[in-house]
Amino acid sequence: MLTTSAKGRAFDYNRVVGGRAFRGIVYATKGAGNDFFVVLRDTYGSDVVKLTIGPSIDDEEIEISFREVLEENFDGAWPSCAIFNGEHLLVTDELRNILSVFTPQGDLVKTIGGSGDGESQFNRPSGITIDSDNNVYVADTLNHRVQKFSRDLVFIHSWGEFGETDGLLNAPWGICTDSDNFVYVADHKNHRVQKFNADGAFIMSVGEFGSGASNLNHPSDVSVDESGDIYVADWVNNRVQIYDSTGIHIANLTGSAVELSKWQKQYVAASPDVYKARRRVSSLEPETLFALPTCVSFDDSQSRLLAVDSQRWRIQIFDKITNYSDPQFNI
Amino acid sequence: MISTKANTEITLMAHLMRRAGFGASREELETRCKKGYTETVEELLAPLTQTPVDIYEFLRYYPMWWKPGTMGGLGQAPWVWTMINTASPLQEKLCIFYHNIFATGVSKVDHYDEIQDMIDMFREKGLGHYKDILLEVAKSPAMIYWLDNNENHADSINENWGRELLELFTMGVGNYTEDDVQECSRAFTGWTLEHKLPRFHMGRWDWHFKFIEEDHDYGEKEFLGHKGTFDGEEVIDIILSKPATANFMARHIYNFFVEDEPQVPAWSVVPPNNPSAVQFLADALIESDYHMETVLRKLFNSDFFKESQFSRVKNPAEVVVSTLRLVGNSNLPGPDILNWTSQIVYMGQDLLNPPSVEGWHSGVEWINSGTLMKRTNFMSEMVGDYSRPGVAKMIDRVSSTSFKPEDVVDGCLDIMGPLEVTTETRAELIDHVSPQGDFDWQSTGVTRTLELLQLIVATREYQFA
Numbered sequence: 190m191l192t193t194s195a196k197g198r199a200f201d202y203n204r205v206v207g208g209r210a211f212r213g214i215v216y217a218t219k220g221a222g223n224d225f226f227v228v229l230r231d232t233y234g235s236d237v238v239k240l241t242i243g244p245s246i247d248d249e250e251i252e253i254s255f256r257e258v259l260e261e262n263f264d265g266a267w268p269s270c271a272i273f274n275g276e277h278l279l280v281t282d283e284l285r286n287i288l289s290v291f292t293p294q295g296d297l298v299k300t301i302g303g304s305g306d307g308e309s310q311f312n313r314p315s316g317i318t319i320d321s322d323n324n325v326y327v328a329d330t331l332n333h334r335v336q337k338f339s340r341d342l343v344f345i346h347s348w349g350e351f352g353e354t355d356g357l358l359n360a361p362w363g364i365c366t367d368s369d370n371f372v373y374v375a376d377h378k379n380h381r382v383q384k385f386n387a388d389g390a391f392i393m394s395v396g397e398f399g400s401g402a403s404n405l406n407h408p409s410d411v412s413v414d415e416s417g418d419i420y421v422a423d424w425v426n427n428r429v430q431i432y433d434s435t436g437i438h439i440a441n442l443t444g445s446a447v448e449l450s451k452w453q454k455q456y457v458a459a460s461p462d463v464y465k466a467r468r469r470v471s472s473l474e475p476e477t478l479f480a481l482p483t484c485v486s487f488d489d490s491q492s493r494l495l496a497v498d499s500q501r502w503r504i505q506i507f508d509k510i511t512n513y514s515d516p517q518f519n520i
Numbered sequence: 521m522i523s524t525k526a527n528t529e530i531t532l533m534a535h536l537m538r539r540a541g542f543g544a545s546r547e548e549l550e551t552r553c554k555k556g557y558t559e560t561v562e563e564l565l566a567p568l569t570q571t572p573v574d575i576y577e578f579l580r581y582y583p584m585w586w587k588p589g590t591m592g593g594l595g596q597a598p599w600v601w602t603m604i605n606t607a608s609p610l611q612e613k614l615c616i617f618y619h620n621i622f623a624t625g626v627s628k629v630d631h632y633d634e635i636q637d638m639i640d641m642f643r644e645k646g647l648g649h650y651k652d653i654l655l656e657v658a659k660s661p662a663m664i665y666w667l668d669n670n671e672n673h674a675d676s677i678n679e680n681w682g683r684e685l686l687e688l689f690t691m692g693v694g695n696y697t698e699d700d701v702q703e704c705s706r707a708f709t710g711w712t713l714e715h716k717l718p719r720f721h722m723g724r725w726d727w728h729f730k731f732i733e734e735d736h737d738y739g740e741k742e743f744l745g746h747k748g749t750f751d752g753e754e755v756i757d758i759i760l761s762k763p764a765t766a767n768f769m770a771r772h773i774y775n776f777f778v779e780d781e782p783q784v785p786a787w788s789v790v791p792p793n794n795p796s797a798v799q800f801l802a803d804a805l806i807e808s809d810y811h812m813e814t815v816l817r818k819l820f821n822s823d824f825f826k827e828s829q830f831s832r833v834k835n836p837a838e839v840v841v842s843t844l845r846l847v848g849n850s851n852l853p854g855p856d857i858l859n860w861t862s863q864i865v866y867m868g869q870d871l872l873n874p875p876s877v878e879g880w881h882s883g884v885e886w887i888n889s890g891t892l893m894k895r896t897n898f899m900s901e902m903v904g905d906y907s908r909p910g911v912a913k914m915i916d917r918v919s920s921t922s923f924k925p926e927d928v929v930d931g932c933l934d935i936m937g938p939l940e941v942t943t944e945t946r947a948e949l950i951d952h953v954s955p956q957g958d959f960d961w962q963s964t965g966v967t968r969t970l971e972l973l974q975l976i977v978a979t980r981e982y983q984f985a
Contacts, residue, residue, distance in 0.1 A: 208721065213584055230583055265855075267581070283581070284855070313581075331852075362580075377580070407576050425576055453721045466718035475717060475725060481579070481586060500586050501722045 191447065195440040196433070198418070199513040202445035203493060206242055206249050207503025208452025216410075216484045217497050217504055220273045220293060224252075225495075227504075228268045228280065235263050237271065237280055239293065242506075247451040258295035269315040270363065270410075270484075274323050274340070281327060283313040288327060288342070301342050306332045308344040316364035316375065316410065320387060326372055328361040335361065335374060335389065348389025353379050356391035363410025363484065367417065375408040375421065382411050382421055382432075395419060395436040400426055403438035412485040412494070414509065420485040420494055427479045429496050444478035444498065446505050453503075479505070529553045531938050533560065535829045538985040539777050540564045540820060541609030543842040545910055546917065546935055561820045565647065565813050567608030575602065581853040587633040587724035595632025596871040597861045599639055603841045604860075605851050614646035614812070615639050616837055617776045619871070621689060622657050623879035624666045626872050634662035634727050635872045650769065650810035654689065654756050661713050661727030667877065670712045674737040677705040684877055686759070692771075694788040695764035696744060703743040707755040710736030760810060763802070769810070770801035777819060779831040780883030797824040830940060830984040833886050836867030838985060839895055843977075847902045848910035866894045887983065899977035904970045915969050919961045925953045932972050941981045949975060 191202040207214065213231035220226055223243055229236040236256040242249045256263045267284035277298060278291045287302040288311075302311045316328035323340035334349035335358075349358040359378035366372050371392060372385045380398035382405070385391055396405035406425035413419050417434025429442040449457060457463050467473065480500035487494050487509075494507045533552050537544040541564065544552070552560045563569065578598045579586055588595035603612045619642065624635050638660050645652055657663050658681075664670055667681040682705030686696045696704075714730040741750050746758050759765055771792055775781040778797065782790045792798040800822065801815060808814035819825050834842070840863050844850040850860075864871060868891045874880055887895075906912055918931040929949045933939045941949075953972055959965040976982055 215583055360580075407580075449721065456721045460718075460720060463718040463720050466715070469715045470717050471715070473717075476722065480723070481583070483583065499583055503722065 190443075191445050193440050193442055193507075194513055194515055195431075197511065197513055198439065199510040200431070200440065200442055200494065200507045201510055202447070203506040203508045204246050205446040205448065205450045205453075205503050205505050206240075207450050207498070207501070209456060209502060210238075210251060210452060211502040211504075213499075214483075214497055214502055214504070215499055216268075216270045217495055218271050218273055218278075218486055219488055219490075219495075220278070221275070224273075224293065226271050226273060226278055226293075228271050230268060235266050235268050237268060237278070237291070237295070239295070249451060253295050255291060255295035259297065262289070262291075262297050270317050270328075272317045272319055272325075274319050274325075279317055279319075279325060281311075281314040281317050283311075283315050283330065286311040286314065288314065288317070288325075290342070301338075308347070309336070309338075311336075315362050318365045318372075320366045320370040320372075321368070322370075324387075326364055326366065328364045328374060330360050330362060330377075333358045333360065335364065335372065335385070337387075337389075346389065348385065349374075355394060356383070356385075358383070362408070363412075363422065365410075365412050367413040368415050371413075373411045373413055373419065375411045377407055377409065377424075380405045380407065382408060382419065393436055395432050396421065396430065402441070403430070403432075405430060409481075409483045410485050410497075412487040414487040414492075414494075415489045416511065418509075420487060420496075422482040422485045422496065424481055424483065427481060429479070429482060429485055429494070442479075442494075442496070442505075442507060444505060445507070446477045446498070446501075446503065449476075450503055476501075529557075531829070532557060532826060534937055535826070536560060536564075536820060537609075538834075538838075538842070539825075539832075540613060540816075542603065542613070542838060542845050545846060545848075545913070547913070558821065561817060564608075564610040564820075565817055567611045567647070570607035572608070573602045573605050578602075578853045578857075582857075587631070589632075589719070589724070594858050594861050594865075595626065595636070596873075597857050599636060599871060600837070600841070600861045600864065601853060601857050603837065604844050610816075611643050611646060612841075615642045616835070616871075617772075618642040618646060618653065620776070620874070620879040620882075621772060622663065623874035623877055624660075624662050624872075625874050625876075629662045629665050631662065631724060631727065632872055633724060634660075634665075637726075638662050639872075647813040647816070648811065650805070650812060651756060651760055654685075654760075655753060657689070658685075658708065658711060658752055658756070659729040661729060664711065664713055664729070665727075669708055672705055672709050672711070674706075674709045674735050677702060677709060677737075679705045681705065681708055685756075688784070688877060688879075690759045690765045690768060691762060692764065692768040692787055693785070695762070695768075699742070700744055703741040703750075704755050706737040706739070706741055707743070707750045708752045710734070711752055763806070766802040766805040766810075767798065769805055770798045773801050773815065773819065774798050775882070777816075778825055778828045780833060783881045783883075783885070784878060794824060797822070800824075830981065832985045833883050833983055834985045835880070835882060835886060836864045836869035836891070836895075837871060839867060840864050840898065843899050843902045846910050847905065847908040849908050863894065863898045867891045867898075892983075895983065896978040899982075900974035903973040903977055906966060906970060911970070911973070914973070915966055918969060919959070919965060923959045923961065923965075925956075925958065926950055928959050928969060929953060929972065932969065932976055936973065936976050936982070939976065939979075939981055941979060945979050945981060949979075 193200045213229040215230045216228035223241045227238045239253040240251045269281045269283045271280045280289045286304040287300045289300045290298040312331035315330045325338040327336045333351040334347045336347040337345045361374045362377040363375035370387045382395040384393045409424040410422040419432040421430040423430045431439045483499040484497035492509045496505045668678045669681040672678040683701045710732045714728040717725040804815045804818045914935045922928045922931045
């Protein structure tokens, strides 16, 4: 399905970006202009890559491999998530238990953190986001809490502890804020998303465990657009779930990549055996579907959703159209 | 010291847990002793009563291991992690048991995930009827490709699968003819693979079994004395009706769970170590229609099983997994899991990649000068690490009752098994610790005991389960 419509919105498949260079992709976040940063989590060589995604199809180029800037910055690293604050890229590292600050050119500015459960210490930090004041929020996964820092990465406060009732967390992963500075956390092992205010007070919970229409199974990430719609990477269910601002389920996206990305097309064209193997299968439909999506990132500037399709080494992009009504059904 | 009665119970429970699981800490053994031996057997035979391992916990930190490729190797790491963390250890032991019979390797299949799917099937159906497992294996894409059944056509048979089905998976050499091999292969023509998407441009895809009617030989066959237009399932029924199959499978079960036998290729010429025990198991297989849960219940409650302590050499997976479960702090997926998985390989057991369709040779063949060093180095590193909670607990228990060198040695041998050692071994251990006198638990006692534990895992006796 290329267009998913529900409740006055349409999510219209736009394009796919990726290929073998994105093996191990787990996260993508927007930089300045057409820049994006992609986190690659290959056990034998993790990286953060800066690329541009231009306005037209196939207009994408890799510009910088941070690993190539200085390999030792990624030795023994398990980069997880990243956020660009307008000046620097902040990257969580869930093996070294640090938060690394890079310039957009890949130079390491500083790191904070260390192993532990004290202030500014982490136990496998993953999700990271900022609010409108550039305060930083980190999902401190195995401390089952969120830590909030100032823009200068000075600890402000934290909230959350292990548990399953409202306000408690179990291995939180992705995190985001909305335009009113509410904080949303993918409460991974509680199979839900929780919404908090900026002080950490519980507001509401979205989703519950299962594979039904509105359910979640090990959600990995969350993003909220400027109208308040909530996007959740429903990791094990291999889809993106969409809820309205009150938490009512709207729709899901299971993947729509009906065509290969630029780099995938190049690879297939250059590999006769792969080309032939694609021709002999009964259907190419499996290629369209998500496999363990690990990131959703809504780009308000262009009203589009980027979903990291981790096991297919790509990003599927969907345009959001509002005030949408389906064309006549009897056409 | 623990009383003789308790020690006997503990010893037997420890034996059960080594064979039907990966050993157990003293605390677990004591808890199980309170439940009782029979009740523990029943619990082991009821894996669905336990919370299963959440494999997504592993994939959360190792996303590249969803359908791992072969370039980096170690695609078996999720299985190793499952073995370390399972609350249903018999399930995983059965996975190893079946994997060694239906030995299928990534060296040819080139898809860890497809062989892992077979392991997952063993986990799910391993306690069920052997016929169901045979049918699943016959339809397993990994096995079909491994034994070339995708090249087995109605007008041009490939005997590889048919031969191994008879030779290694059911009856054993000497119980069928070359004609039977060909007729068996004819019955499995058309059992093949669906074309799958190529892996290189966006990752791997599942393979699926496909039956191609047009490529199946529907003609009459004469197989093991039976005539008919048999298909694969009917051939399996005939195979399972033969006493030779029950005897062969009984010997597999005996070899894995009870006592090291000669290697499989010798079974046609070398009789079992304990013919009556093998016959007991063969009868149980026939009476239960090859229901593995029923057979294993009889096995674990039998006298010959209870009397078979320390008569099997631990296989490398048992060495690594049991050590990690003993020392603790190994449940969170971290970089160590790849090292631990590698250690099993270094010790001679590259899981999901056996040396041939015959599987691994076992027993004393696990031991050579290289693998023995790998075993002892790995185990001694682990039990010498006081920061691991299981090690600290063992030392706490020993230190609470002993300070004389002899008592500390006996306490350590007890807590590490209880382990039976020869008089010479015990004397060597005592000789090693005696020169420093009594153990002072406020100063050097812990360090000396760690060293003692390291020596114990290096003994000949500790290599046996």
